[in-house]
Amino acid sequence: MDLLFYIKSIFSYLKNRIQNFEIPMCTEVPPPNNCNDSHNNISNELEKISKKCSKNLNYLKNKYRADICQDIMIRDFNLHSCNIQHHAFIIYIDGMIDSNLVNDFILSPLMIKNKSNTSYNKKELSSLADNIYDSLVPQNAIKKLYDFKDVFSSINMGDCVLFVDTLDVAFDFDVKGFKQRNIDAPHNEIIVRGSQEAFVENLRTNTSILRRLINNENLVIQDTIVGKFTKTSVAIGYIDGIANKSLISEVLRRVSSLDVDYITSSGQLEQLIQDSPKSIFPQVIATERPDKVINHLLDGRICIIVNGSPYVLVVPGVFVDFLSSPEDLNLKYQFANLQKLIRLLAITLALLLPGLYIAITNYHQELLPTELLFTIAASRESVPFPIFIEIFLMEASFELIREAGLRVPSPLGSTIGIVGALILGEAAVSASLVSPILIIIVAITGLCSFSIPDFSLNFTFRIYRFLYIILGYMAGFLGIAAGLFVQMAIMCNLQSFGSPYINPFASRQRSISNFFVPPTWKREQKSDFLHPYKKNSQGKYSMLWRKK
Amino acid sequence: MNISKIETAQAIALLSIVMANKIILNLPRSIISSTGSSAWLNVIYIVFLSFLFVFLVIKLLKKFPKMDILDISEYLGGKYLKAAVGIIFIVIFALTIGTVLCGYSETLKSIYFNQSPILYILLFLIGSACIANKFGIKAIAKVTTIITPIVFFSILIVLLTPIKSFVIQRFFPLLGYGFNETFLAGISNIFALSGLSYILLIPSLLKESESYKKVAIISLCISGFYLILSVCCTLLVFPFVLSPNENLSLYLLTKVSNYGELIHGVNTIFILLWIISVIAYISIGLFFMLYITQKISTIKSTILLNYCYSLILLVLSYVWKDYIQLNNFSEHTLKYMILAFVFVFNPFILILANIKKRFTRSQTTIASERNT
Numbered sequence: 001m002d003l004l005f006y007i008k009s010i011f012s013y014l015k016n017r018i019q020n021f022e023i024p025m026c027t028e029v030p031p032p033n034n035c036n037d038s039h040n041n042i043s044n045e046l047e048k049i050s051k052k053c054s055k056n057l058n059y060l061k062n063k064y065r066a067d068i069c070q071d072i073m074i075r076d077f078n079l080h081s082c083n084i085q086h087h088a089f090i091i092y093i094d095g096m097i098d099s100n101l102v103n104d105f106i107l108s109p110l111m112i113k114n115k116s117n118t119s120y121n122k123k124e125l126s127s128l129a130d131n132i133y134d135s136l137v138p139q140n141a142i143k144k145l146y147d148f149k150d151v152f153s154s155i156n157m158g159d160c161v162l163f164v165d166t167l168d169v170a171f172d173f174d175v176k177g178f179k180q181r182n183i184d185a186p187h188n189e190i191i192v193r194g195s196q197e198a199f200v201e202n203l204r205t206n207t208s209i210l211r212r213l214i215n216n217e218n219l220v221i222q223d224t225i226v227g228k229f230t231k232t233s234v235a236i237g238y239i240d241g242i243a244n245k246s247l248i249s250e251v252l253r254r255v256s257s258l259d260v261d262y263i264t265s266s267g268q269l270e271q272l273i274q275d276s277p278k279s280i281f282p283q284v285i286a287t288e289r290p291d292k293v294i295n296h297l298l299d300g301r302i303c304i305i306v307n308g309s310p311y312v313l314v315v316p317g318v319f320v321d322f323l324s325s326p327e328d329l330n331l332k333y334q335f336a337n338l339q340k341l342i343r344l345l346a347i348t349l350a351l352l353l354p355g356l357y358i359a360i361t362n363y364h365q366e367l368l369p370t371e372l373l374f375t376i377a378a379s380r381e382s383v384p385f386p387i388f389i390e391i392f393l394m395e396a397s398f399e400l401i402r403e404a405g406l407r408v409p410s411p412l413g414s415t416i417g418i419v420g421a422l423i424l425g426e427a428a429v430s431a432s433l434v435s436p437i438l439i440i441i442v443a444i445t446g447l448c449s450f451s452i453p454d455f456s457l458n459f460t461f462r463i464y465r466f467l468y469i470i471l472g473y474m475a476g477f478l479g480i481a482a483g484l485f486v487q488m489a490i491m492c493n494l495q496s497f498g499s500p501y502i503n504p505f506a507s508r509q510r511s512i513s514n515f516f517v518p519p520t521w522k523r524e525q526k527s528d529f530l531h532p533y534k535k536n537s538q539g540k541y542s543m544l545w546r547k548k
Numbered sequence: 549m550n551i552s553k554i555e556t557a558q559a560i561a562l563l564s565i566v567m568a569n570k571i572i573l574n575l576p577r578s579i580i581s582s583t584g585s586s587a588w589l590n591v592i593y594i595v596f597l598s599f600l601f602v603f604l605v606i607k608l609l610k611k612f613p614k615m616d617i618l619d620i621s622e623y624l625g626g627k628y629l630k631a632a633v634g635i636i637f638i639v640i641f642a643l644t645i646g647t648v649l650c651g652y653s654e655t656l657k658s659i660y661f662n663q664s665p666i667l668y669i670l671l672f673l674i675g676s677a678c679i680a681n682k683f684g685i686k687a688i689a690k691v692t693t694i695i696t697p698i699v700f701f702s703i704l705i706v707l708l709t710p711i712k713s714f715v716i717q718r719f720f721p722l723l724g725y726g727f728n729e730t731f732l733a734g735i736s737n738i739f740a741l742s743g744l745s746y747i748l749l750i751p752s753l754l755k756e757s758e759s760y761k762k763v764a765i766i767s768l769c770i771s772g773f774y775l776i777l778s779v780c781c782t783l784l785v786f787p788f789v790l791s792p793n794e795n796l797s798l799y800l801l802t803k804v805s806n807y808g809e810l811i812h813g814v815n816t817i818f819i820l821l822w823i824i825s826v827i828a829y830i831s832i833g834l835f836f837m838l839y840i841t842q843k844i845s846t847i848k849s850t851i852l853l854n855y856c857y858s859l860i861l862l863v864l865s866y867v868w869k870d871y872i873q874l875n876n877f878s879e880h881t882l883k884y885m886i887l888a889f890v891f892v893f894n895p896f897i898l899i900l901a902n903i904k905k906r907f908t909r910s911q912t913t914i915a916s917e918r919n920t
Contacts, residue, residue: 363660363661364660364816366816367816367817475661475664475668475669475672476660476661477660477816477819477820477823478656478660478661478669478672478673478823479672480820481820481821481823481824481827482672482673482675482676482823482827483676484824485676485680485691485824485827485828485831486676486679486680488690488691488694488695489679489680489683489687489688489691489831490683490687492683492686492687492688492690492691492694493683493684493686493687500690502690502694
């Protein structure tokens with residue numbers, strides 16, 4: 001047969017073997033978990049833990065498809081208690097637990113005969129569960145479970161669960177030992193003066209960072225579950241006595257009333273809980289910096305930590321927050337305010353510069369000195385495209401370079417820069433596709449857009465920039481003025497968790513949420529738009545040593 | 549439509565920007581052409597009269613807290629009077645905005661858009677106001693609060709920069725075209741502060757109703773100050789006998805100003821700011837038209853009405869053959885309509901409502917005395 005096929009493949013035409021696979025349409029919705037066990041016929045979902053160990057075992061094997069899932073580990077053994085043997089088993093997921101902990105502090109005390117499990121006492125005999133809980137297992141984190149829902153949750157989170165025959169209760173041991181990323185320096189919110197640690201994917205590590213840095217018993221971290229399928233742990237943190245109770249309730253209400261199958265990152269949660277999901281303006285602060293979160297918590301805001309995401313959300317987020325850098329509060333107020341002014345200029349240019357350029361060159365030439373006007377006209381002499389196409393081409397190319405720079409593997413990152421600088425810069429000018437002045441305009445715009453501290457706001461302004469290019473081309477300053485008015489109206493209409501989006505602009509008080517950072521010794525008040533219970537964050541005289 | 553209460557500062561900004569747009573437009577030149585060198589005296593006189601009007605309104609509204617002229621009309625003459633007053637307000641607002649828009653777009657066309665039809669300019673102005681109105685008065689008020697200081701600052705720069713060109717002798721003769729033109733016929737120039745009509749509608753929109761007095765007086769102070777300053781500066785720079793074709797008085801001033809060798813064409817930047825200010829004015833006017841309609845009818849959603857009114861404004865600002873026709877209508881018809889309605893008819897309603905209130909109260913007191 002093979003020989004025939006070989007000959008045919010050499011001397012005759014063979015049809016390509018096409019894989020004709022198509023995903024068939026589902027006519028019926030299968031049950032979430034197939035429990036048809038051929039051996040034991042456990043067709044019904046168990047809610048409560050059965051007293052029969054074998055029944056529990058079969059149910060779990062079926063649920064976890066233990067026959068095909070090699071990482072589900074089940075260990076049958078005989079447990080000694082009060083000198084009586086009981087059939088028992090433990091179940092855990094390989095790779096998620098610390099094997100030494102399981103061997104030394106669960107299996108050894110239960111299996112090996114010793115003084116504690118061989119001593120006979122009538123009282124102890126009557127309550128095996130209590131005996132295991134109180135005497136047999138030397139574990140600090142042990143919980144009794146009665147429902148399979150909790151059992152699944154514990155196993156999935158990396159715990160080890162013990163089932164014992166004759167007991168309708170299971171024991172959950174926290175023996176997590178999976179590998180996780182160590183606390184590292186922030187990658188995307190880099191500052192010079194300030195903490196150099198960032199959040200990681202593990203929720204408990206993140207909460208521990210907050211606990212450690214705030215160092216106050218009033219920090220409340222409330223856990224909840226989001227996602228019917230993934231049951232993702234979400235922690236909501238706030239400082240009791242500072243954060244407004246209504247705000248806390250609203251955050252809890254929004255987070256706990258989500259009907260979604262899964263949440264895999266804080267970015268997804270952010271989109272589900274913000275006030276105006278259709279708006280392109282960011283309304284929730286997402287940060288990887290614990291110091292930023294702490295500053296906001298102490299101001300009366302609320303943080304939301306999602307397990308598996310190194311970005312912590314802080315609500316409410318107002319416009320000024322997205323223009324601020326975490327470094328602002330660490331620097332002298334003069335330096336910080338200078339930086340903020342530069343950032344404001346950068347943001348204005350990033351938003352309006354291409355639009356203004358197009359408007360000025362097309363409609364308002366009198367704004368330019370005559371020499372500059374001649375230079376622009378001369379540089380555009382050989383360019384065949386209208387200025388709108390020219391600027392649109394360059395902006396689109398710049399966006400492509402930026403996007404490619406983000407997606408390519410880091411060793412190739414420099415290549416993108418070379419391609420961008422050489423091909424799109426030098427070559428485009430040499431080929432008279434664009435004018436050199438336009439390259440300068442696009443470069444300044446790009447440079448300015450990198451000064452926007454928030455990643456999401458950067459996106460927002462990129463979209464608006466294209467709109468202003470169109471408006472500037474259509475009607476010069478008239479179009480830009482109309483666009484600015486509408487944009488401002490949109491921003492003024494926005495709210496984030498009950499806080500007006502542009503509120504702190506009108507605020508006269510000395511808080512960290514103002515656009516201009518007050519001196520450290522004058523940050524007396526907390527942000528009034530948050531209506532915190534504790535109004536002041538420092539006394540009238542913060543530097544008491546100066547007071548005579 | 550999102551109708552929420554506005555704060556004191558926002559209300560002041562709203563009223564000030566409405567009145568400031570008259571200053572940006574041809575009003576100072578129009579006052580100067582009707583009164584001559586005594587325009588500065590005339591404008592002080594009309595500001596004084598406006599203060600009297602505002603104090604009268606405050607006094608008359610004192611017994612009707614949180615009620616605007618429409619509520620008071622309803623109290624006085626029932627639903628029909630309320631509807632009638634409301635409709636007149638809508639007509640006046642529509643005509644005023646229409647004329648302002650037409651004048652402004654004509655000016656923009658002559659400066660920057662020679663090739664474009666006027667409809668093109670109008671679409672931008674009205675379109676953005678229409679979109680802004682979808683977000684309600686709160687958003688409009690906030691935007692206005694942000695832009696008002698910038699607009700007023702720009703006006704101040706424009707007014708004070710040509711200080712070197714000021715010729716004090718242009719204030720003389722003191723009585724200009726005569727006593728009659730300055731103080732009797734000149735009363736009609738109170739039209740410059742016709743934005744005061746919004747003062748009658750704002751009480752029901754205020755978050756703190758007790759700050760109404762503050763809102764009315766401060767906004768009149770700001771607009772009065774700027775009106776006097778703009779008339780004085782225009783008079784000091786240009787001889788009153790000249791009547792240039794430019795519609796924007798302030799734009800004329802920017803042309804004679806010198807901002808140094810490095811800064812070119814600053815007037816374009818001012819135009820950018822004033823376009824935003826005009827859009828704010830149209831948005832506010834459009835909002836009040838929708839607000840009145842909602843008050844006098846049972847309409848709950850004004851989304852469609854917003855488009856309809858925007859279309860009406862577009863038609864009203866596009867219908868004029870030329871600027872002369874518009875100016876004639878504005879100077880000879882609309883001016884007197886507004887004067888009669890705002891400064892005569894509305895105070896008359898307020899006075900009658902106060903008499904009715906006093907009469908009703910005295911009757912109630914007599915009845916209660918009889919019962920006891």
